[in-house]
Amino acid sequence: xxxxxxxxxxxxxxxxxxxxxxxxxxxxxxxxxxxxxxxxxxxxxxxxxxxxxxxxxxxxxxxxxxxxxxxxxxxxxxxxxxxxxxxxxxxxxxxxxxxxxxxxxxxxxxxxxxxxxxxxxxxxxxxxxxxxxxxxxxxxxxxxxxxxxxxxxxxxxxxxxxxxxxxxxxxxxxxxxxxxxxxxxxxxxxxxxxxxxxxxxxxxxxxxxx
Amino acid sequence: xxxxxxxxxxxxxxxxxxxxxxxxxxxxxxxxxxxxxxxxxxxxxxxxxxxxxxxxxxxxxxxxxxxxxxxxxxxxxxxxxxxxxxxxxxxxxxxxxxxxxxxxxxxxxxxxxxxxxxxxxxxxxxxxxxxxxxxxxxxxxxxxxxxxxxxxxxxxxxxxxxxxxxxxxxxxxxxxxxxxxxxxxxxxxxxxxxxxxxxxxxxxxxxxxxxxxxxxxxxxxxxxxxxxxxxxxxxxxxxxxxxxxxxxxxxxxxxxxxxxxxxxxxxxxxxxxxxxxxxxxxxxxxxxxxxxxxxxxxxxxxxxxxxxxxxxxxxxxxxxxxxxxxxxxxxxxxxxxxxxxxxxxxxxxxxxxxxxxxxxxxxxxxxxxxxxxxxxxxxxxxxxxxxxxxxxxxxxxxxxxxxxxxxxxxxxxxxxxxxxxxxxxxxxxxxxxxxxxxxxxxxxxxxxxxxxxxxxxxxxxxxxxxxxxxxxxxxxxxxxxxxxxxxxxxxxxxxxxxxxxxxxxxxxxxxxx
Numbered sequence: 001x002x003x004x005x006x007x008x009x010x011x012x013x014x015x016x017x018x019x020x021x022x023x024x025x026x027x028x029x030x031x032x033x034x035x036x037x038x039x040x041x042x043x044x045x046x047x048x049x050x051x052x053x054x055x056x057x058x059x060x061x062x063x064x065x066x067x068x069x070x071x072x073x074x075x076x077x078x079x080x081x082x083x084x085x086x087x088x089x090x091x092x093x094x095x096x097x098x099x100x101x102x103x104x105x106x107x108x109x110x111x112x113x114x115x116x117x118x119x120x121x122x123x124x125x126x127x128x129x130x131x132x133x134x135x136x137x138x139x140x141x142x143x144x145x146x147x148x149x150x151x152x153x154x155x156x157x158x159x160x161x162x163x164x165x166x167x168x169x170x171x172x173x174x175x176x177x178x179x180x181x182x183x184x185x186x187x188x189x190x191x192x193x194x195x196x197x198x199x200x201x202x203x204x205x206x207x208x209x210x
Numbered sequence: 211x212x213x214x215x216x217x218x219x220x221x222x223x224x225x226x227x228x229x230x231x232x233x234x235x236x237x238x239x240x241x242x243x244x245x246x247x248x249x250x251x252x253x254x255x256x257x258x259x260x261x262x263x264x265x266x267x268x269x270x271x272x273x274x275x276x277x278x279x280x281x282x283x284x285x286x287x288x289x290x291x292x293x294x295x296x297x298x299x300x301x302x303x304x305x306x307x308x309x310x311x312x313x314x315x316x317x318x319x320x321x322x323x324x325x326x327x328x329x330x331x332x333x334x335x336x337x338x339x340x341x342x343x344x345x346x347x348x349x350x351x352x353x354x355x356x357x358x359x360x361x362x363x364x365x366x367x368x369x370x371x372x373x374x375x376x377x378x379x380x381x382x383x384x385x386x387x388x389x390x391x392x393x394x395x396x397x398x399x400x401x402x403x404x405x406x407x408x409x410x411x412x413x414x415x416x417x418x419x420x421x422x423x424x425x426x427x428x429x430x431x432x433x434x435x436x437x438x439x440x441x442x443x444x445x446x447x448x449x450x451x452x453x454x455x456x457x458x459x460x461x462x463x464x465x466x467x468x469x470x471x472x473x474x475x476x477x478x479x480x481x482x483x484x485x486x487x488x489x490x491x492x493x494x495x496x497x498x499x500x501x502x503x504x505x506x507x508x509x510x511x512x513x514x515x516x517x518x519x520x521x522x523x524x525x526x527x528x529x530x531x532x533x534x535x536x537x538x539x540x541x542x543x544x545x546x547x548x549x550x551x552x553x554x555x556x557x558x559x560x561x562x563x564x565x566x567x568x569x570x571x572x573x574x575x576x577x578x579x580x581x582x583x584x585x586x587x588x589x590x591x592x593x594x595x596x597x598x599x600x601x602x603x604x605x606x607x608x609x610x611x612x613x614x615x616x617x618x619x620x621x622x623x624x625x626x627x628x629x630x631x632x633x634x635x636x637x638x639x640x641x642x643x644x645x646x647x648x649x650x651x652x653x654x655x656x657x658x659x660x661x662x663x664x665x666x667x668x669x670x671x672x673x674x675x676x677x678x679x680x681x682x683x684x685x686x687x688x689x690x691x692x693x694x695x696x697x698x699x700x701x702x703x704x705x706x707x708x709x710x711x712x713x714x715x716x717x718x719x720x721x722x723x
Contacts, residue, residue, distance in 0.1 A: 006696035028700035031676035034215025035583050036700050070719035079715030097714065104692045104716045107680075107703035114655050114677035115684035121705070122716040127723030183320020 002096045010041065010099070025177055027103055029110065037062075039106050050094065053087030056102040063109045067127050070105070079103050082129050083192050132194040139185050140178075141166070143168070153182055155195035211540040211569065211673050218531065218584040219537075223351060225530050226588060227419045231292045234370060240321050243306060247373040247382060249526055254518075256319035258333035258366040258386065258408065259392040260305070262295070263363040265400050267313040274356040275291050281492070282471045287352045288313065288622065289487045289611045290462045294348070294455060295340060296613050302334050302450045308382050310611075310618045311548050312626055315340075316393070319386065329403075330366050330411035331446060334419070337362040337402040337431060337452050338439055346436065347455045347642040351463070359400035364408050365392040370509065372522060374529055374547055381547050384524065389549060390506045395428050402431035404611045416442070417544075473607070477560055482543055484556035485610040494556035495628035496570035496603040496647065497621060498542070500532055500577045502550040503598050503638035518623075524592050531580045532597075540573035543608075545619050551633070555608065556622055567603055567650035574599040574641045579674040583638070596638025600667075601647050602628040635665045654682050692716050 003010065003023075010025040015024070023043035030036050040060030046052050057075040058065070065071040070078040079101055080086060086101060088094050094148040104122070113119045125131030133147065148168040152158030160167065162175035170177050186193065230250045237253040247253060263268075275284045286632070292310055299307045299317045308316040317336065319329045341360045349357040351716050369386030388407070395403045404412075409429045420429040436452075443450055466487055473490035480491050505525065512518040529552065533544045536554035545553040556570040581597040604625035610617045625644075632642040641659075648656055648668040655678065657667035686692070686705040693704045693711035704711070 006701070008698055025448050030702045031215075032699035032702060032704065033434065033579070033675040033679055034699075035212060035579065035674065035676035036215070037676075051229050067721035067723055070721045072722075076723045078719060081720040084717050084720075086714075086717050099693045100712060100714050101716060103694060103696075103701045104703050104714065105684075106717065107692075108716070108719065110588045110676075111680045111686075112517035112685050116660075116681065119684035120719065121686040122690060122692060123718040125720040127721045130723075208664045 002093060003099065006096065007099050010043070019116065027099075027106060029103060029107055035108060037106075039183075041102065041106075043095075043102070052087045053089075054095070054098060056098075056105070058106070058109075063113075069109060069112065070124065073168075077102060078168070079105055081125050081135055083132070083135060083189055084125075096185055129194045132192065136185060139181060146178075150178070150182055151195060154186060211572070213535065213539045213572075213579050215579070215583060215675075218535075218580050219587065221534060222527055222531055222580075222584055222588045226523070229523060229526060232516055232522050233516050234275075236520070237320065237371070238323060240323060243320075243371055243382060247371050249373060252370055252372040252522055252681070254368055255320050255371045255384070256320075256324050256326070256329075256366075256368050257388075257404070258329040258364055259369065259389045260317040260319070260333045260362065260364050261314060261393040261396055262317075262337065262360060262362040263314040263396055264291075264344075264358045265396075266356065266359045268624045270356040271622055272624055274354075275712075276359070279468060280354065281473065282353060282468045283639050285471050285473065285487065285490055285607065285609065286463065286466055286468060287348075287355050288467065289609075290459055290530070291344075291358070292618075293347055293462055293613050294343065294459055296322050296616060297458065297590075298343065298450060299336065299338060299456070302339075302448060303332055305332065305336065306382075307616060308384065309546070309548075309616075310620060311546065311553075312620060312622055312630075316548075326366055326411040327413060328464070330408045331413065331450075332417055333364040333408065334340050334412060334431065334446060335443060335446060337364065337404075338419075338434060339443070339448075341402060341433075342439055342452065342586075343450075343455055346452050347459055349704070351459050360402070361396045361400050362402045363392045363395040363397075363404070363520055365389075365405040366408050366411055370518065370522065372525075374526070383524075383525075383529075383547060383549055385506070385509050385549060386669070387506055387510050397430075404429050404431060419714075430554060457715065474559060476561060476608075479541065479558055480543060480555075480608055482608070482610060482686050483543070485609060485619075486606065487609070487661060491608040493557040493606060493608060494561050494563060494566065494603065495555050495606040495608070495621070495623075495625070496566050496601055497626045498536070498554040498556065498574055498599065498601045498622075498655030499630050499633035500552050500554075500574070500597050500599045501633050502528055503596050504594060505550040508595065508621040517657075520591050523592055524589050524595070527589055528581065528585055528592065528595070531585060532577055535576040535580055536573055539576050540569055542569065542573055545589065545621055553621070553626075555606070557606070557608075564601065564650045564652070567601075567647045568652060568655065570603070571643060571647065571651060571655055572642070574601055574643075575673055575675055575678060578639070578641065578672075579676075582672070582674055583676075584722060596637040598638055599641045600629045600636060600643075601641070602626075602632060603647050603650065604628075632665070632667050635667075636669065639672050641670045641673055643670075651679075654678070657681070670712070688718055689715060 015023045026037045027041045042057045044055045056077045166174045166177035232250045236254045237255045247644045299305045306318045319332045365388040367388030369384045369389045433691045509521045512521045532552040537544045543555040602625040606623035636642040658670045662669040695711045
């Protein structure tokens, strides 16, 4: 009902071949002065939905589908770093909130086009591993040397005893300093942890440590 | 003051609904165009369009006028110049004085109907008489003002005559290539020029007065002696007498003594129709000109009557919307329509340069918004049309001058000239502003303009109200909230709290790279 009221130009459709349901239509963004911009949108629901978040696509080619504008080449919107996903599958209005985020993402595209400085409103992450490193850095605070100090434990190659000195050189015991923060980081990153041993993860980790 | 998409859309729709059927017929017999033409009663008129400008007027206005008495003399001078020029056009030559655009006269000869040779002859002789009048009568009468230098242009052909608005706001408008071309071929060096079409229509003895320029389509009119001019006038039954002209100028000077001419600043929006030679305003003002680029080609390309009617309907819708944006959406004065061009003026709040410049540039953005967003939504035929806008600011004389029956709203000053020239040099979709305007703007507006060396001013391309609004949101920081409202008209996302808005913290956008 909420979606019908607030996103009346989006309707459910069924792909008969794949038997997949999707939302299709237009998100009409209105500037405060009233000028509308019609953005052709499709929202796809994967097999893991609602546990997994849906994917939003801009299908009218109104914007350039490039990484710098946070699009995949097929128009899929990179709304956020997966680890920072705001999809709350247990929320009954999750899809409505998701569409609000998609609208805000499109609004940012229009802001980007309108601003002579080509600014990205409400912040963005760097591409690829850089985005993850920024995320980890945000969790660790302002000291940029900390990532290097915790590479070993973040990559799972090193264990630090809770009673050891914290690698951050604070002089405190690890358990009284960064233990909880690092443990939560490792849990939150899960399989998206850029330091995990994939074929290229060691070189990424070395680059980060450097 | 601001521009609103919904209000613009609604009033354009209302105007189109109430416009009525447009009728275009060929003008086949002599008629008083002032009473015949209306918004919907239009005529295709074969005629010679004449533009005569005082090419050094802006320089005289700034350099020769330094104290109160000289300023009054300047007002008296331009007033008397316009009165006598109007008399020569209408009484001596039987032409139609369409209006003065500042110091520039636009006149039309359409009688005798379809007699191209007679029309071209009258137009050419008007140029020569006005040059003689200025040199032998007007300039000697005003030795303390700098000498006026006359430039003129003439073209002959078909144009569509129509009229806008109602009551005090009514002006004659002529649309078509010849109405435009005559103004375009005016040389800035004080020369008189005619188009090839005029040259071809002239009798041989008058063709001898014209010399082809580097441009094959333009001929320059050579100077003639007074005795030769008198002889030509007599041969063509035109009774202009420089002594009588001198007497009328002297009478006018006596009837309009300097001591009775007043000018003052304005503390509230000027009532243009309350102005006269006796009551003038001198204000810091931003002048704005908005011109529909491509309209002349559009109307000339309209072959059938239906196409012409559509083109006029488009013109009237754009023209009325431009006037409303200038005077209603923003706190300005709609001074004049000049064919498919609108002239506006912003002078409030008094002497506050930053606020005046901001209002004028926001009006320019409002004009572009109407043209690109609402006009085109209502009128698909306007798809190929765009607006070029020019803006400048400086001290400006605002008045209503001329003869009793034909007084024109007039704005005089360097900013008026410069805004008009900037608009002429700008392309469709561009807003051109002077350095002074640029420097007076707040950063949220000035950042959309960049210096364009080929035009010699600061230019913004495709700038509409939504873009200005969105660019202001670009600074929204990571972690700040976004506020979302939605209804049937769409979804609005802002960075400021709004009543009834849903709040989210937008994620930082990412890409795998």
